[in-house]
Amino acid sequence: EQGHEERKSGTLSEPQEFHSGFIRINPDHPDRVLHQDIDNIENIRSFISAARAAAFSKPVIAIKTGKTAAGALAAEIHTGGKQSSDAVYDALFQRAGMLRVSDLTELFAATQTLAMHPKLLKVEQLTILTNGGGPGVMAVDSLLQSSGKLAQLSEETRAALNKVIPQSDMTSNPVDIFGDSVPARYQQALEILLHAKEVKNLLIIHTPSALAPSEDYALIIAQTLDKLPKMARPYVITNFMGEDAAYAARRLCSNYGIPTYRTPEGAVRAFMHLVSYRRNQKHLTQTPESNADDAKINKHAAKALVNEFLAEQQSYLSTHQASQILAHYGVECIQTEVAYTPTEAKEQAIELGFPVALKLISPSIPSKSEVGGVVLNLNDAQEVEQTAFAMLLRIKNTYPDAIIEGFSLQKMAPRAGANELRIAVKTEPNFGPVILLGEAGTGLEFAQAAVALPPLNMNLAKYLIAAAHDKGVLKERVLPEKVDKYRLCALLTRISQLVIDQPDITSLELNPILASNGQFLVLDATMTLSRYQVQSHRKRLSIRPYPIELVKQVTLKNNTLATLRPIKPEDEQAHQEFDQSLSKEDRYKRFFGELPQFNHDQLAKMTQIDYDREMAFIITQDNATLGVSRVLMDPDKIHAEFAIVVRSNCQGLGLGSLLMRAAIEYCQSQSVQFIEGITLPENTGMIELARKLGFKISRDFEEGSINMVLALTPIDKHG
Structure with a gap:
């Protein structure tokens, strides 16, 4: 009905064709809109990387079947793969910048609309x-x-x-x-x-x-x-x-x-x-940071605790144990004591002071409150002991095969006026760990939560909170104090960092979390551990986090220290100042012509990169960017193109050599076979540096440029 030109939209027919097809899409491809029916995705990271690259240049529409239980079962039979929750796919499509539709009618309507107006709306x-x-x-x-x-x-x-x-x-x-x-x-x-x-x-x-x-x-x-x-x-x-x-x-x-x-x-x-x-x-444009708050995180101490628990064959951790790991990520849990018998529970309660909460510790019963495994406001020692005996009897009658490890006791926290939240981490087929946010209570499933894929930065955490509000799983309560959303974002990013740093954690549940006076106090935490086995064909995380392992200190020729590291979103302002510092001559050599200063959108694309497809190294000193080298790899990682530019007033300090070597080493770690670049004949400094590093230099007389090519020897990959 709308009337449109031929080849305004394209489709990829086979699920496995999706990755390679998207990776090879370029901005000049005749299709204005891409759409894909998705049943099962084997390599989520490749999928997101390819979809994001395509979505930067044109709308990408996805239709995913299997929303109902029966539909999901049919999809599993059809694809032969385990289906993840539909809410996880929603999180995936949103993170990849894709538009999800529910049926073919909506698919065709969306395709026509976006094909006729592929540019972004100015306002909503x-x-x-x-x-x-x-x-x-x-x-x-x-x-x-x-x-x-x-x-x-x-x-x-x-x-x-x-x-x-x-x-x-x-x-x-x-x-x-x-x-x-x-x-x-x-x-x-x-x-x-x-x-x-x-x-x-x-x-x-x-x-x-x-x-x-x-x-x-x-x-x-x-x-x-x-x-x-x-x-x-x-x-x-x-x-x-x-x-x-x-x-x-x-x-x-x-x-x-x-x-x-x-x-x-x-x-x-x-x-x-x-x-x-x-x-x-x-x-x-939301590329995740690595660390939410370095001052509150000690990943090595947390890793030592995880290894200790695994060595003792403890795969299920209760609040008392999990809180020790969480403390190294700035997550505060209420003081918890453990008792193995009703009599010990009575003694622990006396030491804590009344009133107390008594909770069963059992890996066999994930939702203890539903079976009477949680009793609050116990006011004296005798009541604690009697309640513990009654709890054991009730559980043994109801769940005779349940493993009971003891009891946890906590002094009752003041809950009046506090918001009660719930944060969970679950491991999904193909996707790996996902983060859930909702209200405190029993049976937090995907339908009762907003879902996000780690890593999270502050902006992505903010989107997760907004999604929870939109979905109605996190309501604004009429309470003296609203949830401090900024600090909740910080808490979510620390949980995200925990997920990144500790691959042996397979699940985590914080329920409830009391939010009051800008503080978040976890009353109950459970964690499961399992030694992570590296898989060559699949990455654990759906999205690659900031490659902090590539950060290092370097010494310049003037004997001052500087930091060489991958670029990140927060570098945009510094990168703008760096761009403005370049002389006209240096800009001409770098960009083969006179270009205006970069605007926000251009700078965002330069600083918010997909680390699975490209890399940009910068050298910084006192928060100022001194130079940058960029590498863009082709999908098969046979060839990589490089570009490099150094601050005009910082040349002669060895920055070019450091940046170029970092780019070469990174390409080697990714098994790239050739790294190549183009420069102008008058850029003698770049040509001489390339020659020293072993590049083959040739002149293209037709284009009036110099070609530089280096064959690489692969080395062990980093991360």
């Missing part, structure tokens, strides 16, 4: 112009139920509309010009909205009218839009209601390249596809 707010009150309300309901936003009209715009619309109180959003509007009034209202600064997205709804054919109104829209430069006009979509009466109008809009839909809801869904694409693009 939508203005609605309608000649029918009912359809306008339908559009508003559909928009808000989809987490969309209505635009607020300015007083200036409302005043202008009041002059052309009879009832002045109708000039809010949606703008209702009534069913008796002649084409002239339609055009006047349309021109006002098209010139309003606050109107960036406009949905025009038309119901059939006896005053003029629908096609006349469609022609007004097309001709009015044609008067405006494309860069200056809002994004416009239309809904001409009716079948035969509106067919010619929809056809005319399609011929003019104006997206058009049969129903208000269909038009809103199409608009929300663009909104979702815009939101997902933001996630593409």
Whole structure:
């Protein structure tokens, strides 16, 4: 119905073709939109890396079946692979910058919409112009139920509309010009909205009218839009209601390249596809940091504890044991004592002071509160002992085969006014560890939680919290104090770092977590351990974290120390200052021409890289960037292209040699066979450095450039 050119969208037919197909997609590929039916993904990291690369240049739409239990079972039979939770796939698609649709109808609609408007929306707010009150309300309901936003009209715009619309109180959003509007009034209202600064997205709804054919109104829209430069006009979509009466109008809009839909809801869904694409693009620029808070993390001490527990063949850790590991990541747990008999429980309670909480320790019973394994507010020693005996008897009668390791005792924490949260880590087939966030309680499954893939940085943690609110699994309570979201983000990043650093942790549950006065106190923690076995065909984490193992100190020729490390998102401002410090001559040598200073979007792509596909090393001193070398590997890692530039006032300090050697060593660790680069003949410093490092130098007289190629000998990979 919208009318589009050939090859605006493409598909990949086989699941295994997805990775290689996406990896080879380039910005000049004729497909404007890519879509893929996904049943099972064997290599999640390759998938995300390839999908992110494709999504940077064009919309990528995914349709994933198996949302229901029966559907998931059918998918397992079809693919022969274990299916992960549907919520995990949602997290995957969002992190990869993909747009997920639920069925083929939505797939085709989204493909057409994005093919006709592949650029990002400037804003998410939508203005609605309608000649029918009912359809306008339908559009508003559909928009808000989809987490969309209505635009607020300015007083200036409302005043202008009041002059052309009879009832002045109708000039809010949606703008209702009534069913008796002649084409002239339609055009006047349309021109006002098209010139309003606050109107960036406009949905025009038309119901059939006896005053003029629908096609006349469609022609007004097309001709009015044609008067405006494309860069200056809002994004416009239309809904001409009716079948035969509106067919010619929809056809005319399609011929003019104006997206058009049969129903208000269909038009809103199409608009929300663009909104979702815009939101997902933001996630593409969120490359995770390695450490959330170095001062609070001691991964080596935590690793020693994990090894100690595994050596003692303890795979299930209760709060008392898990808290020792968590403490090395700045996660505070309430003081917990362990007792092995009811009598010991009584004695421990006396030492703690009353009131106390008594909890069963059993790896056989994951949700102890559901079977009476948790009793709160015990006020004296006798009550503790009697409760412990009763708990043992009840569990032995109900679960005769359960392994009971004893009891944990905690002094009751003040819960009045505190929010109660739950954070969990679970290991999913193919995906590895995933992080869940929800409210405290029993039976936290994926349906009751928001899900994210580690690693998390502060921004990604913020998105996880927002997703939990949107999903309704983390509600704003009417309490004296709201959850400190900044500190919750910090807590989530520390949990993420724990997941990165400790591969032997297979699951973790913190439930409940009391959030009060900006502090987070874990009342109950359980952790399971299993010695991680490295698999050559699959990485443990779905997304590669910041490669902290490549950070090192170097000495410059002036005998000062500097840091050589991979670039990270937080380097954007320093990188902008570095770019501004380059002389015109150095910029010309690096970029083969005169280029303007880089803007935010360009700098974001330079600093927020995919470490599985490329690498950028920088040398820093006192938070200033002195030089950078970049390496971009092809999908098969046969060839890699390099580029290097050094701060103009820092040349002669050996920076180029250090950066070039780092790039070469990294390519060797990735089994790249050849590293190559191009420079201008006048860049004699680069040519001489390449010659010293063993590059084969040749001149391309046709292009007027110098080619540098080095054959590499592979070394053991890092990380």
